[in-house]
Amino acid sequence: MDGTLLAVNGYMYAIVPKSMERKYRKLHELFCIMGVRFHQLAIPIVLSFTAAMCAVAGFGLLIPLARSLAARDISQMLDTPFLGNVLTIFARSPTEALSETALLVIAAGLFVALQLLRISLEYASFAFAHYWGGRYARNITLAMLRRYLRFGKLFFDRESQGEMRTTIMYSQEVLQLLISLRTLLNAGLQLLARLCIMLVISWKLTLIMACAFPLLFVCMRRIAVAMRRLSLHFRQKQMEFGRKLFNVFSAMTLVKTYTREQAMLEHFGALQTEIRSTWFRMLLLEESTKPIQEVIIVCFVTAMLFAGTFMQQAVLDAEQIAVLVVFLYVVIGTMPLYAQMGRMFGLAVETTGPVLQVLSVFNDEEKFIVPEGQEEFGGLRSGIAFRDVWFSYTEDVPVLQGVTFDVPKGSTVAIVGPSGSGKTTLVNLLLRLYDCAPSAIQLDGRDIRTLTHASLQKHIAYVTQEPLLFNESLRENLLFGMDNHLEDATLHSVLQQARLDDLISRLPAGMETVVGDRGIQLSGGEKQRLSIARAILKDAEIIVLDEATSSLDSQTERRIQEALELILQDRTAIIIAHRLSTIRNADKIVVIHAGQVAEEGTLSALLADEDGMFHRLWKAQQFY
Structure with a gap:
């Protein structure tokens, strides 16, 4: 048998099919992530079970009540086990009998009370389940x-931001799964209660009705398989739509300058048509459960009515008709429960795609997680060493090939080279955005992989080539990552150093001006100066500048360079530069070409070698 042998309580064993085992493991994994506790599940279940027992008691009360009414003898209810004992409680004395009117009122009152209790318990079960469900959605x-x-950064380099945003939104679909499971459980308990009543009334008629269960199961199974397939396809197309929509919004200038508006509209129209078609087929399948169940x-x-007539082989008397009416009432009451179970089962299957997508976030495959070290980094004492650094984004093409050089404490080292030579990758390894080989990068002789990320990042300020800004105010962007309160005088001084004071004074809202998505309201130079000001505020001892002045005009660049010279004093700096005019004062220049160190030395030494790569780069920029 294709399955897995499981131990229960250390001695009981069962063969579990592999498909069921996988589903159980997925559900168990999901519950662990959401922080589900036993009592949180038990309370709604107990409430639903108690409500089902109230339904059993209520329907059980209908049978003697119907028989008594049909026989025109209400006192017969006193002979009914349990019910008779309950009714005598309401008598004024043990010797005084209740009138038929009183018996009828009391019996009807008990029935109404049981139904009210059942409704209250179901409502409480609903409230508890949704309360905890909301917490589970938050937790996940x-x-x-x-x-x-x-x-790791490599994951975000490869994945679509639109898909990631859609996946996070799918966490709300998990709540729908939990609600569906609770509703299925509640409806199942109600069906079980009605089945018990049906067995009490007539086990033969109940057996006839029970024959409908396999047929219903087969139909629901086929619908569920089709729903799961359509659900996965629907979610994939939704994620594709989100990804492509994000791409278009991110590159709207490109779309307009290449006049691709109509082409994009047609493409999205076709994609939406496919999404709508899949959704409509899912809707038809989901809604088909109700008519299928009702027909069956x-x-x-x-068939049961005909069978009941033939089994009696005589005209039914009033009592038998009354009991049959109660039986039919119970059976008819199962129809909405079947329909509800069918809908909830369909919804549960529909959420399969989102749930699997959510669970994919929690496996480590292709996530490129950078291991966390255990040692605290208290500051640089001697310097940074790159030792035979290798790195590749794909297995076949190495970006860095045995890069080796030193960055002494307090020095400024410039890294130059053609585009795509691996300069930024080298810095990303130092920042622990990518993982490196053991001891490939050392700080004071300590392997960088042994240091905690937080303690390392605390001592490094980074200015990226493409300024990273949020759609928030200038103040919030400037103070991002600052935990301590900053005096206005300090902030004003930093703004002056970054040459931002003129910009702030021109803006009507000043520091509270919202910069827009990715700082769209600012010019390239203004965004870069804001990034530099943020790095200055961090006051870190290691500063990494990746083409930090590439978007500045020559006049502003000169002013920023003067400010940077003051800032970099007594600090360790690594500067990636394409414009070689910005590295005149570097203590050492490292030339990277094709992922390797081509040259290394001071500016004068590298310029003296007319056959060297740096000399050619310098001459190409007409600074020689």
Whole structure:
């Protein structure tokens, strides 16, 4: 048998099919992520079970009540086990009998009370389930965000931001799954209660109705398989739409300058048509459960009526008709429960795609998680060493090939070279955005992989080539990452150093001006100066500048360079530069070409070698 042998309580064993085992493991994994506790599941289940027992008691009360009414003898209810004992409680004395009117009122009151109690318990079960469900949705959303924040930069380099945003939104679909499971459980318990009543009334008629269950199961199974397939396809197309929409919004200038508006509209129209078509097929399948169930139930009820007549082989008396009416009432009451179970089953299957997508976030495959070290980094004492650094984005093409050089403490080292030579990759390894080989990068002789990320980043300020700004105010962007309160005088001084004071004074809202997505309201130079000011505020002892002045005009660049010279004093700096005019004062220049160190030395020494690569780069920029 294709399955897995499982131990229960250390001595009981069962063969579990592999498909069921996989589903159980997925569900168990999901529950662990959401922080589900036993009592949180038990309370709604107990409430639903108690509500089902109230339904059993209520329907059980209908049978003697119907028989008594049909026989025109209400006092017969006193002979009914348990019910008779309950009714005598309401008598004024043990010797005084209750009138038929009083018996009828009390019995009807008990029935209404049981139904009210059942409704209240079902409502309480609903409230508890949705309360905890909301917490589970919050937990899984935060867990997903926590996971995303752990992933290495290489993961984000490869994945679509639109797909990631859609996946996070799928965490709300998990709540729909939990609601569906609770509703299925509640409806199942109600069906079980009605089945018990049906067995009490007539086990023969109940067996006839029970024959409908396999047929219903086969139909629901086929619908579920089709729904799961369509659900996965629907979610994939939704993610594709989100990814492409994000790409278009991110590159709207490109779309307009290449007049691709109509082409994009047609493409999105075709994609939306496919999404709508898949959604409509899913809707038809989901809604088909109700008519299928009703047709099957009606057919079996009709068969049951004929069977009941033939089994009696005589005209039914009033009591038998009354009991049969109660039986039919119970059977008809199962129809909405079947329909509800069918809908919820369809919804549960529909969420399969989103749930699998959410769970994919929690496996480590292709996540490129950079291992966390255990040692604290208290500051640089001697310097940074790159030792035979290798790195590749794909297995076949290495970006860095045995890069080796030193950055002494307090020095400024410039890294230059053609585009694509691996300069930024080298810096990303130092920042622990990518993982490196053991001891490939050392700080004071300590392997960088042994240091905690937080303690390392605390001592490094980084200015990227492409300024990274949020759609927030200038103040929030400037103070990003600052935990301590900053005096206005200090902030004003930094703005002056970064040459931002003139910009702030021109803006009507000043520091509270919202810069737009990725700082779209600012010019390239203004965005870069804002990034430089943010790095200055961090006051770190190691400063990394990746083409930090590439978007500045020559006049502003000169002013920024003067400010940077003051800032870099007594600090360790690594400067990646394409414009070689910005590295005149570097203590050492490292030339990277094709992922290797081509040259290394001071500016004068490298310029003296007329056959060297740096000399050619310098001459090409007409600074010689």
